[in-house]
Amino acid sequence: MLKLNSRAGVSQILRVAIVGGALMLAAGCETVGDTTAGPQTAQAQMDNVQLTLYEAAREAEASNKYEMAAGVYGRLFERRPDDPTILSAFVRNMRYSGRAPEIVDYVQAKTPHMLTDPGVKFEYAKALLAAGRKAEAVVALNESLAILPNDWQVYSALGIAYDSMGRFDEAIAVYTAALNRSPNNVVVMNNMAMSLAMSGKLADAIAVLERAAGINRSNAHVRQNLALLYAINGDVERARALTAMDLDVSDVETNLSFYRRFEGLNQ
Template sequence: MNLWPDPRRDEFKQSCRPARAAAILSRGMLLVAALCLAGCQSTGEPDITGAIGGASEPDPRHAAEDWGRRYDRSPDDKAVALNYARALRDLSEHAQAAAILQRLSIKFPRDVDVLAAYGKALADAGRPREAAEVLANAHTPERPNWSVLSAQGSVADQLGDHERAQAYYTAALKIVPAQPHVLSNLGLSYALSKKLPEAEKALQEAAAGPGADRPVRQNLALVLALEGKFSSAEEVARRDLSPQDASTNVAAIRRMIAQSNTWKQIQALDSKPGPGAKAHIGFIPE
């Protein structure tokens, strides 16, 4: 889940959509987590297409159009449907992705790959209770899937059950120790529970790992700012943002912390997650 705004980007692809992000940030920094958990946090979902980030990564809209044409020709092809849904998720078209995967799940009702993708899409679409039911069948105690556990944690956080969410993340980390996106999710879950020292510890570990990326570092900067460690937050933010943008973001969070009713707003919204919540922040989409 990536909760740190980047004013340089026209598209808030790895966080909430622009309008939603602006509205959330004006109401308190952790409201981003409360509203965007399902879409913001990392699911750890494998890249079905095998694309690698960077210059070789195809344009998301072109990829969606390409997979859409293939889907029109072969709607019952499992791989095609999964890739098309994934491309739609990358464009934040979560309702359409969920609809495609719902159809696929009817054809493959016991396929754990399909159920995992469908559950994550439901979470992205702001349907956490349905997502929880689907994800519960996407793996078994005998063969647990760490990415599904992480997604279940995201859903539990979206439903306000942070203790259960943290248990899911901890279980995932037993399978993939030090996985940076899962640690990032755990840290943000701690932050939602107002356990900021624990949140910082998890995010520091996530950011120190070899697989840490920009969204993980942004989340660390956010938690540092929430703790009042503004200089440290700005230092971390500058690894990925310009000095001016890093300073602007930290200053914005500092102003929000000064609001006397910030935590009250967080608690109220945290119990009522908004529909269609996406970020993906993070979730940090995989």
């Protein structure tokens, strides 16, 4: 079996994987924590035109039409410029549609006063992270924690930010805090496992991800990350078996050709 005794070797491989989406960022909610005006309150205050736009935006987002949803939420926010629920949704869908840098600049220029709202602050922090502004994202996420100290999603996002900066011990600490608030959360367990692997603790990482796969047997993302860790550990056959559960034959072979690059590494 392949043995990776170099922390740097594992970390280098997994950094490549993470660029491809090995970590999982929890989907944003319309409200986060104890915001003062939730969606139902916002809807009750809308006129017919605003309500029509709101329902159209929600439907577009639910259908993964994020560009469309962002556009509609943006128009709705022009009509409701003091509504943090709408701004949060606008920021979220701009991030989903790959326009994080644009929406970060928008918030900073047009709505900095709205960052006192917990939901807006958290969505803005995630947009900073998606825009590659890692240090700023860490600051914003820690500020979000001060407002939402019991929200596991904030801890998980902060862990991703720390991982992206190579601050693995800090990442593992906040993932642990997230699991204390949301036990057996597969999203958090996935991210903790990848962080452990990047820090060189491959056996611990596999153990965490095996538990996560057992908790949610339908999560293909977790299975494929586990396959990656098996391959890094030299167990290509177990990696093949997991990969085959979600991919067709040609994709399995493509993945296995990638896994075989680990053979002989650090030997």
